[in-house]
Amino acid sequence: MPALSLYSRRNTFTASDYREIETVFLQQMKTTASRDVEKWNLDDLTDYIAVTHHNNIKREVTFIYDLAQEVVSQHGEKYPELLKLNEIVFLFFHDLLNHLMKKNKILFPNIKEIFNISCSRDISTYTNFGLLSGTITLMQKEYLAVAKYLGQIHAYTDGYRLPAGVCDAYRHLFESMKELENNLTLHVYLENKVLFPNAVALDKELEKEIRRGKYAILPAHRSTGIPQTSYNVG
Numbered sequence: 001m002p003a004l005s006l007y008s009r010r011n012t013f014t015a016s017d018y019r020e021i022e023t024v025f026l027q028q029m030k031t032t033a034s035r036d037v038e039k040w041n042l043d044d045l046t047d048y049i050a051v052t053h054h055n056n057i058k059r060e061v062t063f064i065y066d067l068a069q070e071v072v073s074q075h076g077e078k079y080p081e082l083l084k085l086n087e088i089v090f091l092f093f094h095d096l097l098n099h100l101m102k103k104n105k106i107l108f109p110n111i112k113e114i115f116n117i118s119c120s121r122d123i124s125t126y127t128n129f130g131l132l133s134g135t136i137t138l139m140q141k142e143y144l145a146v147a148k149y150l151g152q153i154h155a156y157t158d159g160y161r162l163p164a165g166v167c168d169a170y171r172h173l174f175e176s177m178k179e180l181e182n183n184l185t186l187h188v189y190l191e192n193k194v195l196f197p198n199a200v201a202l203d204k205e206l207e208k209e210i211r212r213g214k215y216a217i218l219p220a221h222r223s224t225g226i227p228q229t230s231y232n233v234g
Helices: 015-029 042-075 082-120 130-155 168-211
Strands: none
Touching: 042 082, 042 168, 082 130, 082 168, 130 168
């Protein structure tokens, strides 16, 4: 399984990275009811990612963090590397949950809005054209931060290698962390190679229609032709 930790030293994800992840993604999709997810519209796909992927990640993060506290309390003295691992896990989960929150509260509603506009053809109240791409770029940079955290976790767990004779909680912790990494890898693929490109393409298409004068826009923006309002994802 090509996991995000393998890309922890990258400044960007390459096309070959995505092809490697895509192979595993498509194999998994064939065994699930969501195998046609790449053909879904933006509204359904956004809901699927938020409800299924994001919620599952939140549950996994909560479980793993609590389990890590238990393992550190029992084995931290014998395995001091667990103390550093626990610190990295805390910072990683803090940033990951903030990342999910920004997508759920800002990016995903924006994507759903442009999809609904494309269906209704009522473009008069939309004011975020051209900003979607910038927000997505920020989210993709945060994916690289996720990969760097996972690279650190691999270093302190020796690639999830268990010491001899450890308890079931220790074993379950490493298994759960590995499963989370695999889920995050597929999650990044689904967003970066399916959701985000389709959303940006639709955003640009609607912007072109405004430039051609096909739709009316808010009076406050008539002097420039393109709405210029912005929003903060921080």
